Amino acid sequence: MSVPKLRDPSLFKQGVAYVNGEWVPAKSGKTFDVHDPATGKFIGSCPEFDAQDTEKAIEAAAEAFESFRHLTGRQRSKLLRRWYELVMENADDLATLITWENGKPTADAKGEVVYAANFFEWFSEEAPRIYGDTIPSSVPGNRVFTIKEPVGVCGLITPWNFPAAMITRKVGPALAVGCTVVCKAPGETPFTPLALAELAHRAGIPKGVVNVITALDNTPEVGEVLTTHPTVRKVSFTGSTPVGKLLMKQCSGTLKKLSLELGGNAPFIVFDDADVDAAVAGAIASKFRSSGQTCVCANRIYVQRGIYDEFAEKFAAKVREFRVGNGFEAGVTHGPLIHHRAVEKVERHVHDAKEKGAKVVLGGHTLPDLGPNFFQPTVLTGMTPEMVMASEETFGPVAGLFPFDTEEEVVKMANSTPVGLAGYFFSRDVARVHRVAEHLEVGMVGVNTGLISDPAAPFGGVKESGFGREGSLYGIGEYQVTKMITVGGVGTLQR
Numbered sequence: 001m002s003v004p005k006l007r008d009p010s011l012f013k014q015g016v017a018y019v020n021g022e023w024v025p026a027k028s029g030k031t032f033d034v035h036d037p038a039t040g041k042f043i044g045s046c047p048e049f050d051a052q053d054t055e056k057a058i059e060a061a062a063e064a065f066e067s068f069r070h071l072t073g074r075q076r077s078k079l080l081r082r083w084y085e086l087v088m089e090n091a092d093d094l095a096t097l098i099t100w101e102n103g104k105p106t107a108d109a110k111g112e113v114v115y116a117a118n119f120f121e122w123f124s125e126e127a128p129r130i131y132g133d134t135i136p137s138s139v140p141g142n143r144v145f146t147i148k149e150p151v152g153v154c155g156l157i158t159p160w161n162f163p164a165a166m167i168t169r170k171v172g173p174a175l176a177v178g179c180t181v182v183c184k185a186p187g188e189t190p191f192t193p194l195a196l197a198e199l200a201h202r203a204g205i206p207k208g209v210v211n212v213i214t215a216l217d218n219t220p221e222v223g224e225v226l227t228t229h230p231t232v233r234k235v236s237f238t239g240s241t242p243v244g245k246l247l248m249k250q251c252s253g254t255l256k257k258l259s260l261e262l263g264g265n266a267p268f269i270v271f272d273d274a275d276v277d278a279a280v281a282g283a284i285a286s287k288f289r290s291s292g293q294t295c296v297c298a299n300r301i302y303v304q305r306g307i308y309d310e311f312a313e314k315f316a317a318k319v320r321e322f323r324v325g326n327g328f329e330a331g332v333t334h335g336p337l338i339h340h341r342a343v344e345k346v347e348r349h350v351h352d353a354k355e356k357g358a359k360v361v362l363g364g365h366t367l368p369d370l371g372p373n374f375f376q377p378t379v380l381t382g383m384t385p386e387m388v389m390a391s392e393e394t395f396g397p398v399a400g401l402f403p404f405d406t407e408e409e410v411v412k413m414a415n416s417t418p419v420g421l422a423g424y425f426f427s428r429d430v431a432r433v434h435r436v437a438e439h440l441e442v443g444m445v446g447v448n449t450g451l452i453s454d455p456a457a458p459f460g461g462v463k464e465s466g467f468g469r470e471g472s473l474y475g476i477g478e479y480q481v482t483k484m485i486t487v488g489g490v491g492t493l494q495r
């Protein structure tokens with residue numbers, strides 16, 4: 001596979017990050033290398049930012065905030081809209097960067113670009129519609145109302161599995177309400193965020209409003225500055241639960257507003273009154289999206305005993321149709337995992353399930369002939385609650401099918417985890433649809449669908465999957481503070 005070509009090569013930024021409207025290296029001159037997960041080959045280098053570099057970006061964002069916050073909603077809307085249009089105009093190049101550094105097949109990468117752009121579109125439409133409330137006062141003669149203000153400079157930290165969409169989902173609402181941002185791009189996939197920064201520049205977003213910085217080895221140092229610097233008033237993080245807990249501790253010193261979109265362990269329940277074919281399609285979409293590397297991927301597939309064999313057979317037949325390979329190759333449906341650590345985790349989960357009695361219906365092994373990070377799409381049956389996959393997020397292309405007998409039993413199993421991001425179930429019983437949706441301890445429920453992501457819908461978890469919501473009307477509030485204003489002594493006119 002030769003080096004992928006971009007229509008606009010100037011979107012591929014090497015050795016520089018975007019601070020205060022300029023492309024700058026790290027002050028130390030240090031860089032880190034980024035590799036293609038499919039081939040292991042070198043893609044390019046990015047600056048290894050340190051604490052001082054990060055402080056500069058925060059200062060730039062603070063200065064820009066003073067004027068950006070006073071633009072009207074309509075003015076900010078136009079800037080976001082222009083950024084949206086540029087992302088769409090450059091969708092092919094952005095998708096190429098995503099496939100190159102993340103590994104997902106081109107069609108999925110294009111899907112991500114549209115998903116990412118839609119956050120800009122959606123929030124550009126919200127920007128002019130930021131309302132406060134008028135409140136009947138308890139004190140005669142007083143008038144009480146609220147205004148919504150931007151919280152201030154935001155530190156945004158995002159993962160590699162959606163190199164574009166996880167950033168736009170945060171930056172869209174932040175800019176819509178008048179905040180300025182310092183985004184720490186994921187070390188595995190920095191080139192897509194940097195290309196987005198170039199498009200922000202072309203969209204005319206004022207200098208300092210959007211800053212995109214990069215680090216790999218220095219990630220904890222950069223993270224510490226973003227979470228402890230007094231000027232940063234809000235941190236939004238998407239990533240694993242352990243890192244989320246650490247960042248929350250770090251934020252406590254300056255009591256920052258915080259959103260945490262953390263790991264999941266999604267139950268996917270198929271009741272015997274379900275449309276089995278639809279449930280198979282939903283489970284395939286949910287489980288194998290991005291080769292199983294999304295936080296809302298089905299992690300435990302519970303199938304009621306009466307339809308277990310039929311479901312397993314149809315499900316495995318669909319997985320047999322997958323074509324694994326380099327995401328740039330035509331016809332490839334599933335790419336590599338992000339790195340060797342991810343492959344090792346998947347291997348450990350499969351090994352543990354086999355040891356404890358699961359049957360491997362399909363797959364179960366790495367695919368070294370394809371490249372360093374490929375794993376066969378795998379189907380396991382006879383799963384039990386003692387297996388690691390029941391309690392740990394696999395984040396890979398392994399579907400474990402757990403049998404169950406009753407609704408009470410499966411809801412209890414579904415909830416028997418400290419995390420609660422997404423949950424899914426298939427049923428045609430209307431009463432059960434309401435009952436089970438209400439009893440699942442998760443932030444998002446998919447009923448008779450395996451795909452729930454939508455910029456218009458609130459995305460987020462409960463329990464150790466974090467707090468805060470992204471996308472939707474609720475995503476706006478995460479970047480605002482409510483200010484109450486009481487005007488005293490207004491009285492009434494004497495007649």
Ligand SMILES: NC(=O)c1ccc[n+]([C@@H]2O[C@H](COP(=O)([O-])OP(=O)(O)OC[C@H]3O[C@@H](n4cnc5c(N)ncnc54)[C@H](O)[C@@H]3O)[C@@H](O)[C@H]2O)c1
Nearest residue numbers: 158159186187219220223238239240243261262263264295
């Ligand atoms: N809830 C969601 O919306 C959502 C979305 C995507 C991924 N995730 C979760 O993310 C995990 C997969 O990603 P991962 O393993 O790369 O997660 P991770 O937590 O290791 O890394 C995520 C991001 O945090 C950065 N990071 C790591 N340590 C840091 C530190 N000390 N300070 C500051 N930044 C730090 C990384 O560089 C990366 O950019 C899974 O658990 C998945 O469920 C959740």
Ligand SMILES: O=CCCC(=O)O
Nearest residue numbers: 161293294295296453
């Ligand atoms: O991986 C987490 C995000 C997935 C999504 O937004 O659909």
